[in-house]
Amino acid sequence: xxxxxxxxxxxxxxxxxxxxxxxxxxxxxxxxxxxxxxxxxxxxxxxxxxxxxxxxxxxxxxxxxxxxxxxxxxxxxxxxxxxxxxxxxxxxxxxxxxxxxxxxxxxxxxxxxxxxxxxxxxxxxxxxxxxxxxxxxxxxxxxxxxxxxxxxxxxxxxxxxxxxxxxxxxxxxxxxxxxxxxxxxxxxxxxxxxxxxxxxxxxxxxxxxxxxxxxxxxxxxxxxxxxxxxxxxxxxxxxxxxxxxxxxxxxxxxxxxxxxxxxxxxxxxxxxxxxxxxxxxxxxxxxxxxxxxxxxxxxxxxxxxxxxxxxxxxxxxxxxxxxxxxxxxxxxxx
Amino acid sequence: xxxxxxxxxxxxxxxxxxxxxxxxxxxxxxxxxxxxxxxxxxxxxxxxxxxxxxxxxxxxxxxxxxxxxxxxxxxxxxxxxxxxxxxxxxxxxxxxxxxxxxxxxxxxxxxxxxxxxxxxxxxxxxxxxxxxxxxxxxxxxxxxxxxxxxxxxxxxxxxxxxxxxxxxxxxxxxxxxxxxxxxxxxxxxxxxxxxxxxxxxxxxxxxxxxxxxxxxxxxxxxxxxxxxxxxxxxxxxxxxxxxxxxxxxxxxxxxxxxxxxxxxxxxxxxxxxxxxxxxxxxxxxxxxxxxxxxxxxxxxxxxxxxxxxxxxxxxxxxxxxxxxxxxxxxxxxxxxxxxxxxxxxxx
Numbered sequence: 001x002x003x004x005x006x007x008x009x010x011x012x013x014x015x016x017x018x019x020x021x022x023x024x025x026x027x028x029x030x031x032x033x034x035x036x037x038x039x040x041x042x043x044x045x046x047x048x049x050x051x052x053x054x055x056x057x058x059x060x061x062x063x064x065x066x067x068x069x070x071x072x073x074x075x076x077x078x079x080x081x082x083x084x085x086x087x088x089x090x091x092x093x094x095x096x097x098x099x100x101x102x103x104x105x106x107x108x109x110x111x112x113x114x115x116x117x118x119x120x121x122x123x124x125x126x127x128x129x130x131x132x133x134x135x136x137x138x139x140x141x142x143x144x145x146x147x148x149x150x151x152x153x154x155x156x157x158x159x160x161x162x163x164x165x166x167x168x169x170x171x172x173x174x175x176x177x178x179x180x181x182x183x184x185x186x187x188x189x190x191x192x193x194x195x196x197x198x199x200x201x202x203x204x205x206x207x208x209x210x211x212x213x214x215x216x217x218x219x220x221x222x223x224x225x226x227x228x229x230x231x232x233x234x235x236x237x238x239x240x241x242x243x244x245x246x247x248x249x250x251x252x253x254x255x256x257x258x259x260x261x262x263x264x265x266x267x268x269x270x271x272x273x274x275x276x277x278x279x280x281x282x283x284x285x286x287x288x289x290x291x292x293x294x295x296x297x298x299x300x301x302x303x304x305x306x307x308x309x310x311x312x313x314x315x316x317x318x319x320x321x322x323x324x325x326x327x328x329x330x331x332x333x334x
Numbered sequence: 335x336x337x338x339x340x341x342x343x344x345x346x347x348x349x350x351x352x353x354x355x356x357x358x359x360x361x362x363x364x365x366x367x368x369x370x371x372x373x374x375x376x377x378x379x380x381x382x383x384x385x386x387x388x389x390x391x392x393x394x395x396x397x398x399x400x401x402x403x404x405x406x407x408x409x410x411x412x413x414x415x416x417x418x419x420x421x422x423x424x425x426x427x428x429x430x431x432x433x434x435x436x437x438x439x440x441x442x443x444x445x446x447x448x449x450x451x452x453x454x455x456x457x458x459x460x461x462x463x464x465x466x467x468x469x470x471x472x473x474x475x476x477x478x479x480x481x482x483x484x485x486x487x488x489x490x491x492x493x494x495x496x497x498x499x500x501x502x503x504x505x506x507x508x509x510x511x512x513x514x515x516x517x518x519x520x521x522x523x524x525x526x527x528x529x530x531x532x533x534x535x536x537x538x539x540x541x542x543x544x545x546x547x548x549x550x551x552x553x554x555x556x557x558x559x560x561x562x563x564x565x566x567x568x569x570x571x572x573x574x575x576x577x578x579x580x581x582x583x584x585x586x587x588x589x590x591x592x593x594x595x596x597x598x599x600x601x602x603x604x605x606x607x608x609x610x611x612x613x614x615x616x617x618x619x620x621x622x623x624x625x626x627x628x629x630x631x632x633x634x635x636x637x638x639x640x641x642x643x644x645x646x647x648x649x650x651x652x653x654x655x656x657x658x659x660x661x662x663x664x665x666x667x668x669x670x671x672x673x674x675x676x677x678x679x680x681x
Contacts, residue, residue, distance in 0.1 A: 075465075
């Protein structure tokens with residue numbers, strides 16, 4: 001086994017290579033696939049290696065292209081549609097939400113769209129309101145659509161493979177702010193997506209920090225800062241946000257009795273509120289010793305000016321501040 | 335040029351004579367007649383049951399349009415990939431879908447085509463090549479293009495077919511789909527059933543032209559415009575387009591001019607709804623695709639009056655029995671609500 005660390009971005013590329021090498025029914029379709037400008041280096045040279053028949057760069061037709069993938073998936077293929085920004089993927093909402101997500105249920109389970117949509121969160125850099133959105137909560141609201149958000153390089157690779165090999169429609173969301181995160185990866189093992197659960201990625205006693213995708217990295221870094229202050233934070237990485245498993249977070253909060261959920265989406269009807277509700281519904285009375293908190297975007301579109309971007313996005317500092325405030329507000333328990 | 339063809343086909347005083355069946359095999363025509371009767375009687379039955387309150391789901395009837403699905407299906411095989419829309423009873427039945435399973439579906443019963451989970455607007459039967467129908471207008475058009483892409487990737491000679499109406503041509507995704515299919519040379523047949531109405535609104539109130547084939551021509555797609563109430567013309571045009579698609583010539587677009595006898599949804603004729611409907615309704619019924627085929631078969635001696643009557647009785651009995659059986663099919667179990675959200679239930 002190689003001991004060199006693999007970045008999140010390289011891990012995505014490795015997942016594509018694994019899928020294309022081992023699964024003839026996999027092909028990739030979307031805008032900008034022949035251009036590293038759109039998808040970073042996460043798809044570098046796939047067109048040269050596997051041919052432009054399997055790596056199809058397409059016309060500017062988000063809904064049509066996604067519908068094409070749904071149709072191909074009903075004929076035995078496992079297409080991956082790539083949307084280089086979630087903002088543009090909204091144009092494909094009919095094919096994704098009305099068609100792919102409902103197909104199995106409305107046809108009585110007689111057919112399943114085995115397709116994966118890779119949507120990329122690509123924000124910051126003064127890109128503004130229509131180039132920055134993290135819409136995972138929107139799509140996680142829809143029954144029948146699995147939504148996956150890798151935070152680590154291992155998950156970036158393994159959850160993409162699991163998504164594509166899953167018989168259901170899956171929205172796999174990767175975040176460019178994670179691309180440089182690196183770790184040493186074990187060999188690929190194909191695992192069923194339905195078995196993937198949230199994971200405790202750092203043990204702690206005093207507070208549970210929960211994130212998904214890039215928010216998990218913020219939680220991990222905040223936990224280190226908190227440790228320097230003598231606070232022991234446990235970090236849970238949600239990994240799969242639909243169907244959302246509440247058990248792992250609940251069990252963690254039963255131990256820590258404090259909860260802070262971090263999300264790169266908006267607060268209203270968002271993922272953070274959903275996680276808190278799921279935990280609170282399951283806890284016994286008196287378990288929480290302080291009100292839970294969410295750290296999210298303010299309910300405003302993304303600004304363009306870098307001065308406003310700095311206050312708009314959650315940071316390690318805002319997560320750390322929220323956690324210390326929860327600790328400070330706690331009833332005395334020991 | 336094409337618009338003139340459509341103007342001619344849209345003339346309600348024309349095309350009432352027996353079909354021209356010169357050179358067409360009588361056995362095929364008799365089978366097509368029977369298929370049209372199955373569709374008509376099935377839809378009449380569903381309409382009656384809506385009136386009686388036994389059927390509650392929205393049912394969009396295509397009575398008067400039977401020749402299109404029957405004419406197209408004659409050129410298809412069960413490995414082809416057919417998609418429909420909200421008005422797809424005929425598409426399902428013409429491929430050989432079982433009337434019993436259609437009836438059980440509109441009744442929400444477990445033996446329905448979609449296990450009672452879909453109703454009239456969500457039909458599927460992969461065994462006959464019907465991959466699904468949905469009511470979001472034009473939504474299955476890109477799916478058919480994807481099915482065609484899949485066939486081409488596997489070097490099969492199967493084609494994909496998508497049925498849609500003139501209203502769907504106003505949806506942006508149809509343009510996306512035509513462009514995609516043409517650019518990649520995919521074996522897909524787009525079948526537009528142009529009945530001039532989208533719900534209550536006449537095409538003249540929605541488009542600057544009453545023909546929609548212009549959209550396909552703009553994408554360099556081979557196009558045929560036919561009398562959709564002439565099963566022979568529909569089959570002949572389909573044959574040219576499908577053979578081209580199977581042999582690598584890329585997509586085809588069939589515009590079939592027709593008229594639905596009933597309103598947008600439900601059993602009413604809706605002759606008081608929208609423009610040009612009250613004026614033309616009776617005249618369009620004179621262009622009955624079934625009667626014109628019967629007249630042609632009788633004139634050529636392929637069908638006697640007695641045989642026609644016995645055929646009608648036979649099909650009516652088949653429909654009656656299928657309906658009676660469908661009413662005895664149980665409703666889905668409550669567990670069905672969550673059972674088929676995902677392919678596996680481990681969640």
